[in-house]
Amino acid sequence: MxxxxxxxxxxxxxxxxxxxxxxxxxxxxxxxxxxxxxxxxxxxxxxxxxxxxxxxxxxxxLTDLRLGRPVVRFVGFANYVALMKTSEFWNSVRVTVVYAVSAVFIEALLGLMIAKLFASGVTLARWLRPLILLPLVLPPMSVALMWTTMMNPQSGILNYLFSLVGIGPFSWISSPATSLISVILIDVWTYTPFFALIIFAGLQGITDDLREAARINGAKAWATFVNIELPLVAPYILIAALFRLIESFNQFDIIFGTTQGGPGNSTSALSVQAYITAFQNLTFGRGAAMMVVNWLIVLIGAMLTVKLWQAVRRRVN
Known part of the structure; x- marks a missing residue:
């Protein structure tokens, strides 16, 4: 119980x-x-x-904010409408897109080549691996000032070196015809190592079994790279491209440090033009509108890159 x-x-x-x-x-x-x-x-x-x-x-x-104006009025989309009526604004949009897309494409291509060289294990690659990080650790403004000195048409070392082989002289950043190409070249020199490191990490993750299987099936080195290695590192390339596109669309230091948007408006990207509009012309409302447009371009570019990355990931998996 x-x-x-x-x-x-x-x-x-x-x-x-x-x-x-x-x-x-x-x-x-x-x-x-x-x-x-x-x-x-x-x-x-x-x-x-x-x-x-x-x-x-x-x-x-959305306001008419300007230095010295006692009353700030809400003007809606008047700043955006005024911008779209000017040719300078559309030129800035063109410069921004051309600069970002061109720089990122060239950096991805060169970074892939350098990463493949590093993965080959040759003696030259062992010497270059520590040096490849040098551009990344330099401040962008310092890079801009250094390249401005080297690209001087009269006393720059680049024209001197080209003159030794009978080429040049070039105007570099002093001419509207070559200034945009010159700042793209500076961006490529500075950020190609970023792509190289990311892609090299992707190549290191590919096992030798896949390469050996391709060799057994009679695939040459080029066919192995195109059909096996490149598809597997494509997500790494797109991830690096995403970060670099965001930064390139917002690039200010390199462009302003070398040309300040000139000569004329040949390198007047949206970030540079917004700075000039807001802090030199003191029309803060109009400058803020340009930065919002720049943000929209960055957002569209980032979304397209992410969509492409997702498609490549699904295909690889």
């Missing part, structure tokens, strides 16, 4: 014990959530700060 009573008491107590354990578990989970929230709180605050600045910039683009 005593044994049966104790069993009944134990059965009745079991749900209460389970409920208390569940309550303790929920309490523990709440503590973990609070700790996690405290850990990520600084990142959330920084993100909210950036978002607040961004939306304030969007608001500024």
């Amino acid at each position: 005593t044994t049966q009573v104790s069993k009944v008491v134990a059965l009745r107590a079991a749900p209460s014990l389970q409920a208390s354990e569940a309550t303790k578990g929920e309490h523990t989970e709440r503590q973990v959530d609070w700790v996690s929230l405290l850990v990520i709180a600084p990142a959330i605050l920084i993100l909210l700060g950036f978002l607040a600045l961004f939306f304030y910039g969007v608001y500024q683009s």
Whole structure:
């Protein structure tokens, strides 16, 4: 009889014990959530700060804000309409797109070639691996000033070297015909190592079994690269291209440090023109509108690159 009573008491107590354990578990989970929230709180605050600045910039683009104007009026999309009626704005859009797309395409191509050289294991590649990082560690403004000196038409070292083989002289950044090509060349020199490192990491992840299987099936080195290695590293190339497109669309240091948007408006990208409009012409509302347009171009370019990356990933997998 005593044994049966104790069993009944134990059965009745079991749900209460389970409920208390569940309550303790929920309490523990709440503590973990609070700790996690405290850990990520600084990142959330920084993100909210950036978002607040961004939306304030969007608001500024809808006003006639100008230095010295006592009353700021809300003008809606008047700044955007005025911009689209000017040829300078469309020239800036063209320069921005041509600069970003050309620089990223050339960097991806050269980066793939350098990464393939590194993966080959030749002696030259071992010497070049430490040196390839040099452009990446230099500040962009320092790079711009260095290349401005080297591209000087009268005293620059580039024209001197070309003159030794009977080529040139070139105007480089001094002529509207060559200035955009020159700043693209500077960007390519600076950021090609970024592509090379990312693609080299992708090539290192390809096992030798795949290459050996291709050799057994009679595939030559070029066929192995095109049909096996290139499809497998394509996602890495697109990831690098995504980051570089975002940065190239917003490029300011290299262009402003070398040409300041000139000669004329041949290198007047949206970021440079927005700076000139806002901080030199002091029309902050119009400058903010140009930066919002630049942001839209960056967003479209990034979305297209991500879509392409997803398609390549599905095909590789």
